[in-house]
Amino acid sequence: MQSTEEQQAPSVYIDELGKHDEQTVVVHGWLMHHRDKKKLQFLVLRDGTGTVQAVAFQDDLSPETWAQFRDLTQESSLVITGVVRKDERAPGGYEIGIKDMQVFQIAAPDYPIAPKEHGVGFLMEHRHLWLRSNKQRAVLRIRAEVIKAARDYLDNNGYVLVDTPILTPAACEGTSTLFETDYFGTPAFLAQSGQLYNEADIAAFGKVYCFGPTFRAEKSKTRRHLMEFWMVEPEAAWMELPGLLELEEGFVSYIVQTVLEKRAAELETLERDTSKLANVLAPFPRITYDEAVQLLNKNGLDVQWGDDFGGDEETVLASQYDRPLFITHYPAQAKAFYMQPDPERPEVVLCADLIAPEGYGEICGGSQRIHDLALLRQRIEEHHLPMEAFEWYLDLRKYGTMPHSGFGMGIERLVGWICGVPHLRETIPFPRMLDKIYP
Ligand code: 4AD
Ligand code: MG
Secondary structure (H helix, E strand, C coil): CCCHHHHCCCECCHHHHHHHCCCEEEEEEEEEEEEEECCEEEEEEECCCCEEEEEEEHHHCCHHHHHHHHHCCCCCEEEEEEEEEECCCCCCCEEEEEEEEEEEECCCCCCCCCCCCCCHHHHHHCHHHHCCCHHHHHHHHHHHHHHHHHHHHHHHCCCEECCCCCEECCCCCCHHHCCEECCCCCCEEECCCCHHHHHHHHHHHCEEEEEEEEECCCCCCCCCCCCEEEEEEEEEECCCHHHHHHHHHHHHHHHHHHHHHHCHHHHHHCCCCCHHHHCCCCCCCEEEHHHHHHHHHHCCCCCCCCCCCCHHHHHHHHCCCCCCEEEECCEHHHCCCCECEECCEEEEECEEEEEECCCCEEEEEEEEECCCHHHHHHHHHHCCCCHHHHHHHHHHHHCCCCCEEEEEEEHHHHHHHHHCCCCHHHCCCCCCECCECCC
């Protein structure tokens, strides 16, 4: 028989236990560890908001309830009623003294992810279960915080969220990485970027952003490339390259500082050296592409003017600084068709890549866009892109054109860097990679 207090006990989440010190509460969760000490049982429960140790004494429980402890397996789903007690040594600062327990399900005894080391291949095949472990939960909580901070920053600075389509008639970032679909009678592709549509939206709203999944059919098998990733892309009318850099450094430093403040516990779980993140404050250093080539040559890397940089070059460049590094003014030949040439030096474009420190690579790519109709038409031809698919985009240069700029930031790249997780597969719940579509 439950006492009246037990019957009336409120259901609470583990992260609210501190508000219920000395009270009887109900917690719903999953069993992570169980130690059976004869007349004493120690359970560690997880409920999504945190973990808590719950302790049961044989003398406090009915024989039927007590008997259930014998069969408990990892991941069994339980409802526990008990008294919250302050305990300095407990992970969340509180412990629960169990008075009653209902077992919703005894999980099958062969839960594949035991508390031992597993290979990454095995864990990836069991991603649907791996998500439950401490480190994966910490990374994905930080991901949610990064997304919230990104949106807050833009919402609070006058950027209007305008969603862009995912099925698109043309390439934005070059044709080599398109996922093609066969439905509309003419080829349609999964979006590589919402940018071209953002450029239409700014003439209606001034400052906009889109945020959504992005698809790249890359055949690259690197730790920095996913076939499906999430990108936030701000775009602003009348903004030129200097304004763009200011926007990016304000945005990125706000996100990093917000995560440091709000997700300290998760960063600790990940054993992240947060002193490195504390430095991430605007302004960020800036070098030109030409200076970057010189720096790379000085460091023994054989880079020719005109080449785009890969991961190795980015790591060498970024390692010279304690915060993200802007590299500006790349050769036009290394970049996308829409980038505005430098009027002083048309062989380079008014663009910037933002490179994270500690070897995490490019986190943002952006530029000023071509606003002149004739020049844009010429570039589309030079890139052998189908002019008819871009007629609407050219219209934007006919009816009220203006200088404008924007950038895209890959959420997974930023999360990887903030968490200190080098491989992007752990920064998204269900990664899509070369040869990887299950689960
Ligand atoms: O540099 P990218 O290709 O730029 C664009 O798509 C522009 N249209 C964005 C814009 O100006 N609105 O991609 C932007 C960012 C990269 O800096 C990187 O963080 C991320 O998107 N990214 C990827 N992340 C994971 N996997 C991939 N395959 C990625 N490709 C790009
Ligand atoms: Mg780029």
